[in-house]
Amino acid sequence: MGTERFERAVRSPDVIRYMVKALYDPVNGSDAFSHRELHAAVRQLHEGQTAPAVSDPDLERMLAGVTANRARSFDEIMQGVANRIEKIPIDQRLAAIFDHVPEGDDPHFDLVDYLDENVVIILDTGSLRPAAQRVLTLVMLSNLWTALRRRLRRSNGDPQLANLYIEEAASVADSDLLQELLAQARSFGCSVTLAMQFPAQLKEDRRTYDEILNNVSTVVTGNVPRDRELAARLATDDMDARDVGNRLRALQRGQWMVKLPAAYGQPEPRPFTVESVAPPAGHPAHGHNPSRREEWKFQDAKLDVHERTLESAGLVLDSPSTTVEPITDPEPDPQPADTSPRTDSALPHTKRMPSTVTYDDSTHALNCTECENRYDPDIKGMKRAIECCSSLDDTDRDDIPVCNLNLKLTAEELTDADWSIEQLLFMQAVYNAQQLRYDPLEYDLLNDSMIRLTEYVGIDNGAVQDLIDEDLVRHDTDHPHRLYTVSPEGRKVIGESYRQGIDYGHGAGDLEESSLHVLAVEIARRYLEQEYVANPDSRVTETVPYHDIDEKRRLDLAGVDDDGDIIVAVEAERVNHDLIRAVPEDYDKIADADVDEAIWVVTSQPDGHKVLAALNDPPEGDPRVEKTYSKTTPPHQFRIDTPGLTRMFTVKNLRNRLR
Structure with missing residues (x-):
């Protein structure tokens, strides 16, 4: 991808943040994950343009906004994401660190374990390339910043002072993390020393340079031939900036100018010069050469430190093994119990359950965590269990799972199935949801994302994507929330058959109806009940979903009077490949019914304008609607009065009108 396109992918860092937060999701994520897992999740997002399941509704909306981009824009954003995160595995050492998730006694390193100890920790990055040095340094700074905050939260008094010394600090000067440390580390018991050739190295990032000039109290500097701002920073009433600049230029090797902070209420002390102390024994510049015994003693101590570090916090870079393990006959497994x-x-x-309720699999019952009373494992029992020692108002509704699934497969069919139990249960849960079989407390199609269903059956994103790839489940939309539909092939897998007159037909539903269409029709039905049936001035006395007007045509929803005459017709229109022909045909169908009002429900504002465009310029016949509107006009603001269209709403707008 060229530079111009890369720069246009300005949302890429945001997407990385969203994905990291998604992988830490308390329900669908984990407490720790590897860079390899992050990369796999990003690839899945890119290839399927489907966001991972998350329990945070705000994060879900943000991820949905990313996937809603047009294919080209989405591809550019995701390419920008890949360009950023794929720098880690290129370096073998960084890959080993970021792909290591310690468990049990595995090697690990956390600065919080050492902040209150009298130790010196040296991180030598000299053998790494500059880019890898920067990454590893920022990781350590992040770990330090987190450790400092954790220590302060659990500390009863003033924490012990920790000293951070960063050599060649200019390489990380442009990071927000360093700026935050400089601004706040003092209050967390941390002293920060930045060592660099000269302060002006930081001028490429003006914020860090200003932070150093204005928020660093102690300055020790050697010869700096030219830096006006540094000279101005060191100036006092007794020594102006010009004199300081002259003094800086005159400093010899081993001489240093020191600027110390003033005591409270006291004037700034005048800068003064000091000289370096003599190099310690063992230093190349020291006159004394260590004896062989001293050298051996030092090398032994150094080796001990290396070995201790490797054992407690080190990772070994191994090449992949190509050795073929000998094949042995496995021991026969004992006959497993029926599990x-x-x-x-x-x-x-x-994966979700109210905090006041637990499930006991041995008795297949719900238990109150306070008094241990048992309740039936259905939604009525769930309500009683919650209200036993708590209340529904204090319970997060997303934590209330669906209870009954009733997967209609025999034990033999489950064994022979090509799909896991979780995948089969997920298809059943989606099918039940699109058939409106659940109590709104456990799952409400009108308001709840089907990501909740993935959590309720314990299925991961990859397993859901496998079902989508095989066209057993279809990803309908992310607007107004995530919806899936079980395809005809999926219904066969879970043993669900459609019966005419019961599952589809007049008053029942469409044969190949999607969850999105069910949602739109149900919202419209409740709207008609609220605004027409409940209105004494309206002639509408009943709503009839999927009302047949002849043998071949059916209205998605009809509001009828006592004589069965259609007063209001509703069309739930989903934009697809046959939009140009389907929309005029649906319009003509409604117009032929001679209704008082013709209401259209569309998925989104852009879809509303596509429907209007199809009515403005149909492939056959005269335009059904003459009026046009700008793309920024919401459909509910259309003012149209024609036989087949009088009002138009988006699903979300119509849902918001329900009381």
């Missing part, structure tokens, strides 16, 4: 998972309930599988 077949339940498929009639989501409770044994859910």
Whole structure:
């Protein structure tokens, strides 16, 4: 990708932050993850243009906003993400560090374990390339900043002073992390010393340079031929900036100018000069050469430190092994006990549960955590368990899982299935949801993302994507929230068949109806009930979903009077490949019904304008609608009065009108 396109991918850092937060999700993520897992999640997002499941609704909306970009823009954003995160695995040492997630007694390093200890920790990055040096230094600074804050939270008094010394600090000067440390480290018991050739090295990042000039109290500097701002910083009433500049230029090797902070209420002390102390024994500049015994003693101590560090915090860079392990006959496994998972309930599988309720798989019952009373494993029992010693108002509704699943497969069919139990349960949960079988407390299609269903059956993002790739489940939309639909092939897998007159047909539904269409029709039905059926001045007395007007045509929703005459017609229009022909045909269908009002429901504002454009310029016949509107006009502001269209709403706008 060229420089221009790379620079246009300004959202790439935001996407990385979103993905990191998603992988730390308390329900769908983990406490720690490797860079390899982050890379895999980013690739899945890029290839499927489908966001990972998260429990935070705000993060879900932000990720949905990323995936809603047009294909070209989305590809540029994700290419920018890849360009950034793929720098880590290029360096073998960085890859080993970022792909290491310690468990148990595995090597690990955390500065919080050493902040209150009398130790010196040296991080030698001299053998690394500059880019790798910078990455590793920033990682250590991040770990230090986190450790300082953790220490302060658990400290009863003033924490012991920790000293941070950064050599060649100019290489990380442009980082927000260093600026934050300079500004706040003092209050966390940390002294920061930045060593560099001269302060003007930091001028490329003006914020850090200003932070040093204005927020660093102690300055020790050698010869600096030219730096007016540094000279002005060191100036006092007794020594102006010109004199300081002359003094800086005149300093010899081994001489240093020192500027110390003033005591409270006292004037700034005059800068003074000092000389370096003699090099310590063992230093190349020291006159005394250590004896062989002293050299051996030093090398032994150094080796001990290396070995101790390697054992407690070191990672070994190994090449992949190509040795073929000998094949041995495995010991026969004992006959396993029957551990077949339940498929009639989501409770044994859910990742979410109210904090006041637990599930006991031995009794298949819900228990109150306070008094240990038991309740039935259904939504009524869940309500009673919550209200036993708590209340529904104090419970996060997203934590209330669906209870019943009723997967209709035999034990033999489960064994022979090509899909995992979690995948089968997920398809059943989605199917139940799109059939409106759940109590709104456990899952409400109108308001709840189907990411909740992934959490309730314990399925991961990759397993969901596998179902999508095989067209068993379809990703409908992320607006107004994430929706999936079980395809006809998926229904066969879980043993769900459609019966005419019961599952589809007049008053029941469409044969190949999506969850998004069910959502739109149900929102419209509730709207008609609220605004028409409940209105004594309206002739509408009943709403009939999927109302047949003849043998071949059906209205998505009709509001009828006592005589069964259609007063209001509703069309839930989903934009797809046959939009140009389907929209005029739907318009004509409504117009032929001779209704008083014709309401259209669309997924989004852009879809509303696509529908209007199809009515303005149909492939056959005269324009159905003459009026046009700018792309920025919301559909509910359209003022159209035609036989087949009088009002238009987006799903979200119409849902917001419900009381």
